[in-house]
Amino acid sequence: MLSQLETIDVVVLVLMLAIMPTAGIIIALRKKTAEDYFLAGRSIRWWAVAGSVFGTNISSFHLIGMLGIGYSIGFVQAHYEIVFPAILLLCFVFLSSYRRLDVFTLSQYLEVRYNDKARLLYTILLILIILVQLVGSFYVGSITLQWLFGGTSFAMSYPAGLLLIGLITCSYTIWGGMESIVVTDTIQTVMMLAAGTAVAYFTLSQPEIGGFMGLLDLDAAQPREVQKMHLYLPSNHPNLPWTGIFTGLLLQHCFNFSTNQFLVQRVLAANSDHDARRGVIASGFLKLTIPFFSISAGVAAFYLFRARFGTIDFNSDNAFLKLVETVIPPGTGLVGMILAGLTAATFSSVDSMMNAATTLLTVDVYQKYVNPGASDRQIVRFGRLMIVVMVVASIALALYTYTPDRTNNFMLKVSAQLSYFTPGIMVAFFVGVLWRGASARAAVTAMAMAPFYGLLAEFIYDNFLGTSPAVAAVFGQKLNFMHRVFLTFVLSLTTLVALSRTLFPNQNLAGFERLRVSLNAGQLARAVGLFLVVQAVFVGLVFWGGFAPKSLAPWAALVTLGLFLLPNQAVNEPAAAGPDETGTKPSLSLRGDLRWAGALTAGSVGILYYFA
Template sequence: MKGLDTLDWVVIAIYFLILLGIAWWVIKQKQKDTEDYFLAGRNIGWFVVGASIFASNIGSEHVVGLAGNGAGDKMPLLIYELHAWIVLMLGWVFLPFYARSGVFTMPEFLEKRFDARSRWVLSVVSLIAYILTKVSVTIYAGGIVVSALLGIPFWIGAVATVVLTGLYTVLGGMRAVVYTETIQAMVLVVGAGVLTFMGLDAVGGWGELKDTVGVDYFNMWRSNSDPDYPWFPLFFTSSIVGIWYWCTDQVIVQRVLTAKNIKEGRRGSIFGALLKLMPVFLFLIPGVVALGLKMQGKLDWDSPDEAFPVLMSNLLPSGLRGLVAAGLLAALMSSLASVFNSCSTLFTLDIYKKLKPDKPEEQLVKTGRVATFFVVGLGLLWIPIITTLSDGLYEYLQNVQAYISPPITAVFLLGIFYKRINANGAIATLVGGLIIGFSKLTLEITKSSFSEGSFLFAIADINWLVFGAYFFAMCIAIAVTVSMFYPRPSEAQLQGLTFGTVTAEQKAANKASYNIWDIVASVVVVLIVLYIMVSFSTLSL
């Protein structure tokens, strides 16, 4: 890899100065209550909401990993980047219920729909999952990226980035996060877009790239007998994971809850869905381009995960290289900031406030800042562990989501669409699903210790996509069956929180919150998703 030169460093310095200037301006604003600190006063417009949704999804490990998928013959995983249609569901289906409930967090919504037990379980599970996966993996991958780009030791890169991100997240709260994420999203899109254009030019164009790597390489749909990525379990399980991540996960939903109203939140989700289509072209295609250049003898790299940084350092001229490096740093910082703030929100409002209900607003904001420091500290402490577990963790990271998401997705979907589901059905699904999911994950990790042909080996050996589909069906069955043994929830408890209990006034208010252009934009997003799905198949190519 070529190192950064003086002009690259100047570009990176300008980027950081702009970023810190925005953060400082936000920090100077007074933030005395929880609504302002955790939800930016619920006063954010659609453009910033959409950019924040996109930026919080794209981390440095996402950028490098997606390009690695493109360079490493893992095209079926492209399906996870075509979840723009699920982002639309957040704005059109879920947001009206969340907004009407007036909640700050997703566990709080479950408490209103079911009871306090569901809130506690989801809060604790979410915090543990964030710290052990999102925070730790982002820090680890970010440390590698920063050390490679800037030529500094891994530890210095990881610690410096975490501390800087944690600092403005702690001091500025959600407002600092969403505004800095807007800048970071634009930098990332511009930088990666330039790299994609120049990469395609270097390889000889799209037609030459297809001829070089082969038409079949672009096929994302494999037969149902494929041992790794059978097409139907891939589509089904990825959709379940997508609904969990985009429609019920605190990190993402918190962005639309910062909007001024449902109209701005929905438009933010539509804009976020449009931006979500970009990673296919900004990160996946550069990975395929890097493979094509390697096959043409114009580029060399050892691991597919090196494809993006090697392509960037060898292809881009001085200055632009610094811009893309700034974009990768932006991806790292935005995803970290999102998780830091959401962890802080969950701990403060779903755990601390429940234990100390009489604490004033200023004390809750202070607690939120302390909680962020605590999460930052745990993330740093986890680095020595993740450096020893990285191979296994990266191998199982995508599987973990298939084991965490089904019970949560089932409870939220049934909670909104089916009035008969009650609190006992929800808690049985969450707790039972947690036990089943982590049991399967444990068996998968320890599979080598079982004898081939044994019952435990057979369970451990089930493809994670196939298991995810069956697991979701089990969770639906648990929720419905247990609920039938107990009385149905009262209409008063369900008012406005589930289909069938929305009043005529609430329906009218929701209808007034969108127009024909919102519908047209949403249809365009769905059509683009379908076009990409057809294009990345051997039938079309």
């Protein structure tokens, strides 16, 4: 519990929190067409795309949870923020197709590529995924508010926290739609970064730590088996095995950034392809900051608490609050700013998920099946009603299906729960955009079977394979959810390809021809192949050449950047489509965006080697 907030903290907290609904309500006063309400009139600039994508992707649950995982496990959690493969896939494979079709939802994209059954199944699955995440966000958000404000004049009960989150997010999402959400998400991003940076600065500045480099030296002085500032854990690690990181977690990143409605909706709402690409790439840079102010602060907290208090045995997710009490100077307003940032983070994901769910329900259910001739006014009115329904349902489920208790590393547990449905969705999108032979019936079957494949893989491994000491020594006694995601993806992929080649050949070639991608399957394979060859050379230098990964990090980053600067036919390919919305030839904007994507990839690769 925090001690009683000082007056300056209360003032800072109230002022900062008042900014969000005020800005959202001002935007909401404008008259809204359906496109304005669900996609902000497709007018969002790149910086707003970046802020909204980041705000949507990060919540207080992530910031607190990541610091807790840094405290209990280590810097390996940074892999959740190294998402450059997923960003490249969205920007240079899917983005031009999504925006060219001028759709509101990704389910509409699936209808063009496959059929209306694929569209409906995606809608059902995404509503389920979003509802689970909404319930989890309300639950964790309310617990966080209880936890943050306990012992202060703002102390509240668990139900009161749920109600507060619902009321504040509804205050601007119901009336303002996507435009209000984008504006508030951008504000929330600034507040989150300010809060996280303040905690990291004061933590790393403690004399027991001596700055970030001091943290690295402190960690390096420990026996190798207990060091925390490394990115790779054994393949049998129960939470974050390196084999799972480069398979299942990578696929989960691709789902979130390429085929997830509530994140990709920002791309659909961008002013141009160029704004969409640059905004998503910028969000990737923002995500790369999280390991250095949240996860590293968690590692520093481990050493700081050990030095000052001896051995502390408590829930790792409580490390954040203990850190605020320990390192933040009182009477400066910083505690109020940090609490405001975390409270803002609580709202940032909830409002985005509500908007995405209501978009799917309105466009794919109401407009498609209930009232095909609905006017803009009717569509917007139904969307507003669905926000109320989703909020009420989420609060009710948060009250009756969760208890106000938390367990260690809650973030990892929620990630595992949400990953049963995603592999089949990824297969339908990935294969559909790259292979003309993928058929509708095969895609629907693959999506529908994915959860059962996941449960089957877990049952077989946990009850048979995992009982073998030889297998358990490599992959653990229980099947890690990242490994399960990869196995499910392979089984779903096999299903789609096999059925498309045998029982259900593709009858909708026109659907494939309507899709236009920046990289086709051959170009994508060559680009990925070249990248892997380069990395194989550097990995070989580590394992067989005796080089320290840290010494190779800058060279690996530079060579990786060079790959993006080479003349590339794929960059010139879309030029025939003519100028984009800004009047710039797509080939020129693509080339510029490719350089920024190269910088993001190079920075990420450098991190992967430096902290090996």
